[in-house]
Structure formats: structure tokens, C-alpha cells
Amino acid sequence: MKSTIIVLISFFFLSCSNDNDDEKTIIYPQTIIPIQILKGNLNYNNIYNQQNVVITNDSDWQTLMSNFSTYGVINGTPFSESNIDFQNYMILFVIEVGSGTTTLDITDIQENTNNIIVTVENLQLGLTTDVTHPFHIVKIAKTNKPIVFQ
Template sequence: MKNVLIILLSILVLSCSSDDSNSEMTNVVSTLIAKDNLYGNGVEGITEQNLIISNQTTWNDLITQMNSVNNVSDNFTETDIDFSEHTIIAVFDEIKGNGGHNLELNIMSNSENIIVNVTDLAPEGNATTVITQPFHIVKIQNSDLPIIFE
């Protein structure tokens, strides 16, 4: 009986992990700045990419580039960002041959990383034949944790 108790305790101790990579995931609060499409057929020169923007110059450059064909920033919820408090996450999809596509972001964190899960949602049924490039832009509180896109 004593040996069975020792074996059970050993199994219990060995099955517990102190690995931080298994730490609990929590939602990261984000504020939507824009979720839309570019309609310039790629003339804006923005490739499929994930951006982390932490300064006003880079943010202004992106807005200028996005506005090069259509003034899309008119629909942003805000353009004046306090970069001492916030970081911008901007995700651009590839150019699509039809409308109805959009991107969803799910932002979580653990003790080691901020993880941005990007989901490309395709249209169901008939879609317009306009050429689009979906994008999704949010701001989050500044953090020392690295940001990883999945």
C-alpha cells in the first residue's frame, strides 16, 4: 500500500508542469480603428502583411499610402494616436478578385507573448466582382511582450 501511494504521488508531481508556455491565455483589449477594404487594385502598394506600429511617423506614412487612391482614413474611428500609451496592429490581406472578404483579429496574451490570430473570412454565396484588399486596424495598450501573428 505504501508503494502504491508513493507511485501515485510521483505521477502527480511529474504530471504538474511549471512551463510558462502553458500559462493561461487572456484577452487583450483592443480598440477598432478601421476594418474595411482598399479598392485601388493594388495601386496603394500595400502588400499582404502584418504591421506593428509604435510611432507617429510610421502611422502617418501608412495613412498616406492607404489614402493614395481613395481617402479611406475618413472612415477611421481615430487617427491621432498617443504612442506613449498605445501600439497599432494593422493587418492587410492579399488582393482579392471579388468583394465580401474581411479579416477578423483575436488578440490574446500569456506571460510570454501577445498573440494575434488572423482569420480570413470569405464571402458566402454571390460576391461582387470588384477587386478588394481587406484590412483590419486596431490599437492596444503598450506592452513589453513580443507580438506574434498566427
């Protein structure tokens, strides 16, 4: 009788599944929804050319905001955030040389197993001859994975 009870109890415990293992499995790619900090055109710029930058500390962030104040932002709004919690977030900053009516847009961010792919596009191409520097600045959750811009 004891052996039957032990077998039944063993069968019960072995038949129970652990759903927590299924919840921890992450299926890639995963879309990351960024928080927009600022988008527009930087005028009279002699610091930034075409580049993609990942900012992970307050010192670099303060330098960027100071440079933007010095050179003036046109066709944009003020920074939506100036105090970034770099323990939990990072900044992605893209800029290029273009005309005043060209936009630079971070259109997609995908997290893969080994990296994060950031897609950057010009959703609007300008036809004017004036030269400005369209840019886009977003915030995402901090990660140790490499950031790849395309």
C-alpha cells in the same frame, strides 16, 4: 510575561497574510480587447499585399494614413482616431489580397507569458472576381512582448 507578549505579537504578525502578492499574480492567457480604428477594403492599392504590421510610432502611422488617403478606402468608415498616443498604445494592421466581399478580421488577441497572439480570420469569403485588399486596423495597449499573428 514579557516573553509571552513577544511571542503573541510575533504570532500575530506571522499569521497576517499579504493579499497584495495574490493580486500581483497574473494568470495567462489574458484576452486583450482591441479598439477598432478602421476596417474595410483598400482599392487600387499597389503598396500593400498580404502583411501583418505592428506600428509603434507616429511617423509610420502618418505614412499609413497618407497611403490610405491616396488609394482610397472603400466599404469602410473614416479612421475612428488619427492621433494615437504611442507612449501608451500601438497599432496592429493586417491586410491581404481578396475579393470585394471578403473580410479580414482580427478575431482574438491573447496575451501569454512571453508573447501576444493575434488571430486573423476571413469571417466572410467573397465570391466576386473584383480584387481589393481587405484590412483591419486596431489599437491595443503598448507592450514589449513580441506580437505573433496566426
